[in-house]
Amino acid sequence: MTNQWRDLKNTDAVLVCGANPAENHPASMFHVNKARDERGAKLIVVDPRFTRTASTADIYAPIRSGSDIAFWGGLMSYFLENNLYHEEYVVNYTNASFLIDEGFQGPADLDGFFSGFDAETQSYATDTWAYQTDDDGNVLRDETLQDPQCVFQLLKKHYARYTVDMVEQVCGMPKDAFLEVAQAFAATGAPEKTGTIMYAMGQTQHTVGTQNVRCMAMVQLLLGNTGRPGGGVNALRGESNVQGSTDMALLFHIIPAYMATPNAAKHKDLAEYLEKETPSGGYWVNKPKFLVSLLKAWWGENATSRNDFHFDYLPKISGGINTYSWISMFHAINDGTVKGMWVLGQNPAVGGPNARFERKALEKLEWMVVQEIAPTATTDFWRAPDVDPASVQTEVFLLPAADAMEKEGTIVTSGRLIQYRPKVAEPPGVAWGDIEIMDAVYQELRRLYEAEGGPVSEAVLELNWSHGADFERICQEINGYWTKDVSDEEGNVVGKGGELVANFTKLKDDGSTACGNWIYSGYWVPADDGDGNMVIACKRRGQKDPGGLGMNPYWGFSWPVNRRIIYNRCSADSNGNPWSEDKALIWWDKEQGKWTGYDVPDFAGTKGPDAAGFNDPYIMLPEGKGRLFAVRNEGPFPEHYEPLESPVTNLLSSVDFNPVVKRWDVDAGQDVGDNIGTSDEFPIVCSTYRLVEHWQAGGMSVWLPWLAEAQPEPFVEMSLELAAEKGIANGDRVVVSSARGEIEMVAIVTPRVKPFAMNGKTVHQVGMPWHFSWQGLAKGATANFLTPHVGDGNTMIPEYKAFLVDVRKAV
Amino acid sequence: MHDISRRQFLKGSGASAGALLLPPLVPGRQGAPTFPLHKKLGESRTICPYCSCGCGLVVATDSSGHIINSEGDPDHPNNRGALDPKSISVRQLSTSPHRQSKVLHRAPGASEWEEKTWEEIIPLVARRVKDTRDATFQTTDENGVTVNRTNGIAFIGGAANNDEDCYIAVKLARALGMVYVEHQARI
Numbered sequence: 001m002t003n004q005w006r007d008l009k010n011t012d013a014v015l016v017c018g019a020n021p022a023e024n025h026p027a028s029m030f031h032v033n034k035a036r037d038e039r040g041a042k043l044i045v046v047d048p049r050f051t052r053t054a055s056t057a058d059i060y061a062p063i064r065s066g067s068d069i070a071f072w073g074g075l076m077s078y079f080l081e082n083n084l085y086h087e088e089y090v091v092n093y094t095n096a097s098f099l100i101d102e103g104f105q106g107p108a109d110l111d112g113f114f115s116g117f118d119a120e121t122q123s124y125a126t127d128t129w130a131y132q133t134d135d136d137g138n139v140l141r142d143e144t145l146q147d148p149q150c151v152f153q154l155l156k157k158h159y160a161r162y163t164v165d166m167v168e169q170v171c172g173m174p175k176d177a178f179l180e181v182a183q184a185f186a187a188t189g190a191p192e193k194t195g196t197i198m199y200a201m202g203q204t205q206h207t208v209g210t211q212n213v214r215c216m217a218m219v220q221l222l223l224g225n226t227g228r229p230g231g232g233v234n235a236l237r238g239e240s241n242v243q244g245s246t247d248m249a250l251l252f253h254i255i256p257a258y259m260a261t262p263n264a265a266k267h268k269d270l271a272e273y274l275e276k277e278t279p280s281g282g283y284w285v286n287k288p289k290f291l292v293s294l295l296k297a298w299w300g301e302n303a304t305s306r307n308d309f310h311f312d313y314l315p316k317i318s319g320g321i322n323t324y325s326w327i328s329m330f331h332a333i334n335d336g337t338v339k340g341m342w343v344l345g346q347n348p349a350v351g352g353p354n355a356r357f358e359r360k361a362l363e364k365l366e367w368m369v370v371q372e373i374a375p376t377a378t379t380d381f382w383r384a385p386d387v388d389p390a391s392v393q394t395e396v397f398l399l400p401a402a403d404a405m406e407k408e409g410t411i412v413t414s415g416r417l418i419q420y421r422p423k424v425a426e427p428p429g430v431a432w433g434d435i436e437i438m439d440a441v442y443q444e445l446r447r448l449y450e451a452e453g454g455p456v457s458e459a460v461l462e463l464n465w466s467h468g469a470d471f472e473r474i475c476q477e478i479n480g481y482w483t484k485d486v487s488d489e490e491g492n493v494v495g496k497g498g499e500l501v502a503n504f505t506k507l508k509d510d511g512s513t514a515c516g517n518w519i520y521s522g523y524w525v526p527a528d529d530g531d532g533n534m535v536i537a538c539k540r541r542g543q544k545d546p547g548g549l550g551m552n553p554y555w556g557f558s559w560p561v562n563r564r565i566i567y568n569r570c571s572a573d574s575n576g577n578p579w580s581e582d583k584a585l586i587w588w589d590k591e592q593g594k595w596t597g598y599d600v601p602d603f604a605g606t607k608g609p610d611a612a613g614f615n616d617p618y619i620m621l622p623e624g625k626g627r628l629f630a631v632r633n634e635g636p637f638p639e640h641y642e643p644l645e646s647p648v649t650n651l652l653s654s655v656d657f658n659p660v661v662k663r664w665d666v667d668a669g670q671d672v673g674d675n676i677g678t679s680d681e682f683p684i685v686c687s688t689y690r691l692v693e694h695w696q697a698g699g700m701s702v703w704l705p706w707l708a709e710a711q712p713e714p715f716v717e718m719s720l721e722l723a724a725e726k727g728i729a730n731g732d733r734v735v736v737s738s739a740r741g742e743i744e745m746v747a748i749v750t751p752r753v754k755p756f757a758m759n760g761k762t763v764h765q766v767g768m769p770w771h772f773s774w775q776g777l778a779k780g781a782t783a784n785f786l787t788p789h790v791g792d793g794n795t796m797i798p799e800y801k802a803f804l805v806d807v808r809k810a811v
Numbered sequence: 812m813h814d815i816s817r818r819q820f821l822k823g824s825g826a827s828a829g830a831l832l833l834p835p836l837v838p839g840r841q842g843a844p845t846f847p848l849h850k851k852l853g854e855s856r857t858i859c860p861y862c863s864c865g866c867g868l869v870v871a872t873d874s875s876g877h878i879i880n881s882e883g884d885p886d887h888p889n890n891r892g893a894l895d896p897k898s899i900s901v902r903q904l905s906t907s908p909h910r911q912s913k914v915l916h917r918a919p920g921a922s923e924w925e926e927k928t929w930e931e932i933i934p935l936v937a938r939r940v941k942d943t944r945d946a947t948f949q950t951t952d953e954n955g956v957t958v959n960r961t962n963g964i965a966f967i968g969g970a971a972n973n974d975e976d977c978y979i980a981v982k983l984a985r986a987l988g989m990v991y992v993e994h995q996a997r998i
Contacts, residue, residue, distance in 0.1 A: 005889050026895040027864040237863035239970035242996050248977035250994040264956045315960035315988040326997040340943045344968030367939045389922040398915035404860030409973025413865030424855040425905050426876030429912025434976040444937035455948040463986045474975045552888045693896050704903040
């Protein structure tokens with residue numbers, strides 16, 4: 001999230017789209033309701049189902065799964081046509097005024113494509129998407145926003161096709177419902193108002209998921225809502241510490257924190273990496289300091305400037321999402337490239353797309369190591385009810401793990417808030433903490449490499465493992481420390497060898513600092529808890545909240561450097577004054593010559609109105625402006641395409657499906673494989689979702705008696721109309737089928753779900769929770785047996801939220 | 812019912828980790844019946860392991876270290892003492908007889924687990940990791956660029972793991988040359 005949970009109380013309107021916070025992030029509603037009670041804020045819910053959140057909302061609008069860009073485009077068109085955007089913010093803080101290359105064309109000109117598409121590589125050449133610059137490289141701008149080549153006018157032209165009528169036909173959202181949403185949220189475009197968007201997997205788990213998120217960012221830029229109290233683009237993260245695990249870069253394409261994994265095609269050595277990866281402007285100019293400090297943390301004294309800090313020990317990738325991303329990875333498992341798998345508390349047999357395909361792929365592994373707290377469909381995949389164990393040769397090692405209560409650690413909330421938690425309980429039996437487990441394996445590997453050698457054994461043997469399993473030493477490494485005494489030019493000591501660095505502004509690119517994760521730097525340093533006690537920053541429990549905005553700066557540590565709302569330069573206008581008194585967060589103090597207020601400025605502290613870049617709040621981008629126009633694989637503006645499996649053709653253009661998305665064709669036509677369904681056989685749209693009583697792929701909830709009693713089994717929710725068509729009564733057992741499998745579950749017939757009237761056609765939608773498998777006290781069919789093995793054009797996040805099924809009564 | 816906050820109650824009772832919880836003497840409660848408690852219990856504050864709200868829990872454990880109660884932490888700014896069904900139920904996760912409590916090994920083709928010790932299993936795991944890494948390790952690509960990677964091992968997980976767990980995992984996975992590194996954030 002750009003903001004914080006508690007900040008929700010400062011908003012004037014909450015737009016929930018692709019999320020169900022009352023169900024899945026219940027504590028957030030406390031703060032949402034504060035805004036409603038105390039500020040008259042409106043809660044708006046846009047969802048295919050009338051969810052628990054919708055049931056308490058002021059405004060609800062139904063939307064067909066897979067049509068979000070049409071909705072967001074309609075909103076943007078509405079704001080632009082009716083001058084409801086926040087003009088001063090848009091002109092000063094976004095790239096609205098930037099001129100784009102004369103050769104740029106969009107789907108309005110090219111029937112669904114942008115300029116530069118290469119059908120053979122399924123990708124775009126982006127040279128016509130570049131900013132126009134003068135001879136010195138400065139971007140050409142028109143701050144009157146009139147030039148036909150300026151981003152603002154191109155945006156207007158792009159979304160002119162997204163009329164209210166179009167929204168109704170594509171989304172199945174009645175016009176009056178759309179207008180009610182649009183008007184309520186547009187009101188936050190007034191300079192003194194802010195609105196927040198809360199979203200989750202309902203927006204991301206689509207083949208256009210990245211562009212869905214782009215839409216939300218653009219809406220919030222147009223309305224001037226980002227970087228301000230009660231505003232922001234707020235991802236409700238799906239796991240207790242998926243924020244932390246992402247920061248720690250357990251993803252193929254990044255290393256901690258958010259630096260690119262070295263790529264053989266681009267980064268043959270350290271110099272080339274730093275040259276290609278370090279931009280000319282914005283805060284990432286400091287990347288060399290972060291990368292070198294990471295290498296020092298990992299290879300310690302063995303990493304020096306003479307050996308490029310052992311940059312060469314970092315494995316390089318050759319390719320991108322089409323090679324390594326989860327779906328691609330499972331193809332590599334299926335074809336035997338991947339022989340062994342090490343699992344740290346994950347359950348792909350339940351959570352993976354086309355789970356029958358992924359389960360079958362697991363059977364090809366030679367070995368699997370799994371650190372787990374409970375029996376899951378993954379730990380026991382080799383003896384699932386439909387599997388003959390004799391046919392599965394995978395050697396499996398089950399390493400019993402301590403759960404979250406049974407080990408010390410820190411986790412990060414959606415609001416980037418790092419909180420420490422102590423060990424409060426004992427693990428069962430002989431279960432170990434995960435750090436203990438991984439340390440034990442490393443020590444044994446070390447012994448083996450010392451004894452036997454092996455290819456590039458040095459990468460293993462020279463690894464700095466001085467922390468062993470010592471939790472505190474690991475935290476210190478993550479925080480960062482001086483590797484030697486360092487003085488400045490005047491001879492003053494700035495750092496003493498072995499001591500923690502205060503934060504990432506101290507990091508160096510010459511090997512004098514080590515830091516495992518630069519955005520966490522500062523989290524393990526003692527800081528004031530607001531009552532005068534110096535406490536390790538992430539352990540703080542200070543209650544004080546200066547300004548009363550819910551920043552709670554003395555509770556925990558919010559990366560980066562305890563900033564609570566990022567891009568908070570935007571909370572002041574182009575003169576440095578708050579847009580309104582009640583949402584004053586930081587402001588320019590002329591007397592003191594610095595930024596001051598209730599949050600750590602996300603901006604150079606002493607950069608005043610006379611300095612260049614005073615109005616460049618988006619400090620992580622070289623141009624310093626929020627990007628209404630932003631290069632992504634399928635285009636610089638989000639364009640509506642239908643999901644892979646759709647009941648309709650695209651009304652916006654003749655390009656039905658995202659043209660850059662890779663599709664596989666493995667074992668198509670077989671019982672288990674890449675089978676795609678059409679609406680002839682599977683006319684009903686299906687989506688998956690979560691329940692408050694269960695948790696993700698089930699390991700932490702399905703074995704708990706209370707939770708199992710509350711929600712004992714999966715179900716499919718359908719409309720009264722669909723049920724009548726199919727002769728299904730509430731409570732009947734039904735079979736839901738897709739091109740990838742059939743599952744049986746209970747039918748819940750409910751007015752919470754209604755058919756969509758779309759372009760003269762009635763389209764039905766159903767939905768089901770996905771937590772279940774054959775393992776558990778609460779058990780039942782695995783929804784992901786139905787979902788397709790296809791993902792987003794930039795990230796390859798699977799399209800779980802919109803696919804096709806049919807439903808029939810079970811015999 | 813008395814208008815008394817939980818914080819006052821705890822303060823009045825002088826409760827601390829590991830102490831026997833005595834019936835409290837709090838304003839207005841003199842003369843109330845006393846309830847001698849028979850179990851030693853400790854209370855600690857921690858953070859919920861479920862969604863990403865990061866609510867505060869007050870957790871009580873018995874003398875064997877198992878959670879016997881969880882309630883919301885009234886001091887936590889996010890939830891101010893409130894909890895949802897899952898965090899209320901953490902005691903059942905702590906005490907569940909279904910928890911993985913043994914080191915288990917499944918031989919190729921076997922239909923059952925066999926129990927092992929840590930001393931037995933760690934060398935088996937390390938052996939597998941090393942053999943697969945070494946057999947599939949690629950030092951340079953076809954253009955002679957140093958790649959130092961293995962395509963033969965995939966590492967997945969873990970979004971329910973602590974930051975420090977994840978840090979150790981990514982450090983180890985990358986030092987071993989793994990490129991297939993993915994987890995819940997991707998899906």
